[in-house]
Amino acid sequence: MRFLQSLDTLATHANGWAVSAGASMAPVFHYLYGSERRDILVVLLVMIALDWLTGVYAAEKDLTYSSDYGLNRVPRSLFLIALPAVANLLDRVVGTPGFLFFGVTFGLIYHTWTSLTANAYCAGWPLPKSVVKLVSSEIQAKAERAARKGKG
Known part of the structure; x- marks a missing residue:
């Protein structure tokens, strides 16, 4: 009986719309990105989210954060999400199964x-020295960009 009562909270209009949207978008994502590629796309989306998070903290620390900063990240993120779809479609046209997509x-x-690693460093988060060395050119570029922004 308790199980049936909990179904009342699941059968809502909002959940119905969400299910409908998901069901109609699934074929679109399958077409754009191909099958069996969810895992790598989830990795990319998590990395983009972490880049946003660390970027906000780094910008707040060096006092360069503004509403423009956040708004400018939206088109960049959409571009990063669209590129694998374009590569997948080109794979289909050229006949290379996944070569361009995965590359x-x-x-x-x-x-x-x-x-995101350079952002974390700029935010003052602890990182191993070997990792800092790997991204030192990106750290330097971000520091120079912050210095230019601070002067303007």
């Missing part, structure tokens, strides 16, 4: 990892 996606993951 572009792993490249974006590496680029985003470098950015």
Whole structure:
């Protein structure tokens, strides 16, 4: 009986709309990104989210954060999410099963990892010295950008 009572909270209009949206978007995502690629796309999305998080903390620490900073990240993130879809479609056209998709996606993951790691360093979060050394050029670029922004 208790199980049936808990179903009342599941059968809502909002949940119905969410299920409908998910069911109608699933074929679109399958078409754009291909099958069996959810895991790597989840990795990319988590990396983008971590880049946002660390970027906000780094910008707040060096006093360069503004509402423009956050708004400018939205088109950049949409671009990063769209590139694997374009690569997947090109794979289909050229006939290379996943070559471009995986190359572009792993490249974006590496680029985003470098950015979020440098942001974490700039935010003052502890990182191993070996990791800091790996992303030192990105750290320097972010520091120079923050210095230019602070002067303007």
